[in-house]
Amino acid sequence: MDTGSPDDTGAAGATGAEPEAVREAVRDEPEWTGLPPGLLRMRRLLLVAWLGLLTVAAGVLPGLFLGPFWAALALLPLALMTWGWVMLERNWRSWRYAERADDLLISRGVLWREQTVVPYGRMQLVEVTSGPVERHFGLASVQLHTAAAATDAAIPGLDPAEAERLRDRLTELGEARSAGL
Numbered sequence: 001m002d003t004g005s006p007d008d009t010g011a012a013g014a015t016g017a018e019p020e021a022v023r024e025a026v027r028d029e030p031e032w033t034g035l036p037p038g039l040l041r042m043r044r045l046l047l048v049a050w051l052g053l054l055t056v057a058a059g060v061l062p063g064l065f066l067g068p069f070w071a072a073l074a075l076l077p078l079a080l081m082t083w084g085w086v087m088l089e090r091n092w093r094s095w096r097y098a099e100r101a102d103d104l105l106i107s108r109g110v111l112w113r114e115q116t117v118v119p120y121g122r123m124q125l126v127e128v129t130s131g132p133v134e135r136h137f138g139l140a141s142v143q144l145h146t147a148a149a150a151t152d153a154a155i156p157g158l159d160p161a162e163a164e165r166l167r168d169r170l171t172e173l174g175e176a177r178s179a180g181l
Contacts, residue, residue, distance in 0.1 A: 039157025
């Protein structure tokens with residue numbers, strides 16, 4: 001029984017050109033990088049904090065002043081918190097970026113998929129920002145600015161070291177590409 005080689009496509013009767021075409025297609029596929037799990041933890045904590053307060057306010061206050069039947073209002077923010085918990089993970093999994101030879105790809109979105117292509121030569125400014133909550137979780141965001149406001153892009157929730165590495169690399173590539181314009 002023939003198990004095949006790692007380069008074998010498994011197609012019976014394939015010509016010699018097809019495996020090469022398959023290898024070429026795989027080589028053209030960018031190597032995607034996802035976001036670290038710290039971003040998901042941060043967003044979930046914020047969800048629980050805000051909707052937890054809303055749950056208490058919607059359940060305890062009406063229960064005390066209007067009667068125990070009105071305490072059932074707490075179920076609505078509690079259901080919203082459960083739904084949000086699942087949706088945050090789906091959104092977090094949808095974010096990814098890839099560095100290619102001439103541009104940066106950013107892909108995101110669950111229901112509406114959006115893919116942004118930012119050519120290195122069009123980048124004018126690359127910022128690394130980190131607010132107080134992001135710093136607490138050890139995260140930073142990279143903001144890319146181009147001449148066209150519609151192509152400004154951001155990559156949220158990166159490790160600070162990765163954000164700085166990406167900023168330096170994108171700045172270096174942007175300077176090299178814009179020099180050729």
